[in-house]
Amino acid sequence: MTQTANTHPALNTGSIQNLELANRYVLAPMSRASATEDGVPTAEMAEYYARFAKGGFGLLIAEGAYPDTTFSQAYSNQPGLCTDAQQEGWRQVVEAVHAQGSKxxxxxxxxxxxxxxxxxxxxxxxxxxxxxxxxxYGTKQGPYEEPAELCEKDIAALKAGFVQAAKRAEKAGFDGVEIHCANGYLLDQFLTPETNLRNAPYGGSVENRIRLTCEIIAEVRAICRQDFVTGVRLSQAKATQPDYFWMGGLDDARVIFSAVAEAGASFIHFASERNGYFYHSSTKDGVRLTKLAREITGLPVIANGGLEDFSLSAQILSEGEADFLAIGKSAMCNPDLPNRIANQQLLKDFTFEVFSYGIQVSGQLKWEAEQSA
Known part of the structure; x- marks a missing residue:
């Protein structure tokens, strides 16, 4: 039978832990640098996220928030979640999304x-x-600097920052959190042997290198209510190394997936946005890692990488390679993408002209206003 839009498997309901979702479409987290200088989410951000909920996305993953005020912030105007003001700002975002029926x-x-x-x-x-x-992004440009090495006290503090931020997220009304261990950021730096020359307990073997991420997941699960979703984002590629693959291939993957599941992860979000789903959701030998993660852990898996493609996304879900589809850049130009699929409407092509006035939400809104004038 020919697949038609209104029978697309992504329109089926789904669940993550006890979280019931209207469909399999997930808004991928995208850094928009639109908070105040001190990291407080704005009313404009609440409206921005609400339109994805109104557009039919069953689940939204809000952009990465920094969990402490010491070393964690990545760029200027990034939202945080380590102060009361930031927590209240996020509460407005959550309420706007929930009002539209999404998680x-x-x-x-x-x-x-x-x-x-x-x-x-x-x-x-x-x-x-x-x-x-x-x-x-950020106040600095040019080559990255050589970082100082985190001491044991620093690691304990940053771990506590993640846990406290997760508790604040629960208080702000979020349905869960996603612990970011991907794309070359800190927890992925621990996972990557080229950037982690430490000895045990957090360096050496892949079991040691994924340990910090697992400890954070376990401690978040312990402090938050039982039905509070705690997922993890993983990737092979990094922001500045788009062709990076896990050194140990399948052996690394088996250890990593098993470890985060044993720590209590509610889902695995496998990011492949830089070079597309087939390229980075697989080993160099072409073994599909999203499917492997499902088989090893039994957890819901969120796939990513060009999955606005109708046929590709249907194939991934129908063949059991993933449970959910995270949509990033295409969602910027199609905040109503799930509704468009359901109504058999064509999608707008993504264009980098969206960033003509900067990466901030305000810049996109200005550009959109010009297009509709």
């Missing part, structure tokens, strides 16, 4: 060595990240 979780992210705002970035080891700082 929302918050990504918690620590920049580590790739911070573009802190005076002295800190990382697992004093290894300078490859590449250059991201344009339009």
């Amino acid at each position: 929302i979780v918050l990504q918690l992210i620590h920049a580590g060595a790739v911070s573009q705002v802190v005076d002295v970035p800190h990382g697992p080891s004093p290894i300078r990240p490859e590449g250059h700082m991201l344009q339009m």
